[in-house]
Amino acid sequence: QVQLVESGGGLVQPGGSLTLSCSASGESFDSYTAGWFRQVPGKGREGVLCIHSGDGILRGSVAVNGRFTISRDDAKTTVYLQMNDLQSEDTAVYYCAVARGRAWCVDYGMDSWGEGTQVTVSS
Numbered sequence: 001q002v003q004l005v006e007s008g009g010g011l012v013q014p015g016g017s018l019t020l021s022c023s024a025s026g027e028s029f030d031s032y033t034a035g036w037f038r039q040v041p042g043k044g045r046e047g048v049l050c051i052h053s054g055d056g057i058l059r060g061s062v063a064v065n066g067r068f069t070i071s072r073d074d075a076k077t078t079v080y081l082q083m084n085d086l087q088s089e090d091t092a093v094y095y096c097a098v099a100r101g102r103a104w105c106v107d108y109g110m111d112s113w114g115e116g117t118q119v120t121v122s123s
Contacts, residue, residue: 001027002025002026002027002029002111002112003024003025003026004022004096004112005022005023005114006020006021006022006095006096006114007020007021007022007023007117008021008117009094010118010119010120011120012119013122013123014121015085015086015087016121017084017085018086018119019080019081019082019083020036020080020081020117020119021078021080022036022078022079022096022114023076023078024078024098029074030053031053032053033050033051033053033058033098033101033102033103033109034050034070034079034096034097035048035050035051035070035079035097035098035099035110036050036068036070036081037060037096037097037110038090038093038094038119039092040091046060046107047059047060047062047105047107048070048081049068049069049105050105051070051071051072051079052102053074053102055071058105059105060106068082068083068084069082079096083119086119087121088121088122090119090121091120091121091122092119093117093118093119094119095113095115097110097111097112097113098112
């Protein structure tokens with residue numbers, strides 16, 4: 001089973017940027033779908049962006065309006081989420097997740113999860 005560790009969260013002012021990283025270990029990463037999800041108190045995890053092997057991008061249920069970009073480096077077994085123009089409503093715990101093969105960008109489609117990293121957008 002793949003183990004995932006997120007990093008890069010923190011406090012940022014509105015309009016600022018952050019890059020989240022998700023490092024995978026334990027199994028070959030190449031054929032997995034990888035994705036970023038987020039959760040705020042009282043709500044379930046929502047898909048932000050996911051990426052197939054071969055770099056096909058899937059949108060999740062969160063409308064990021066082009067502000068976020070997902071990418072992967074299979075040689076480094078790492079997935080990134082570049083977040084620009086962050087707003088207060090982006091405040092959440094961000095989770096990395098993977099699924100074997102091709103999967104939809106929904107939480108129930110994922111096989112392994114990281115512990116999450118907090119992103120807080122506030123002045």
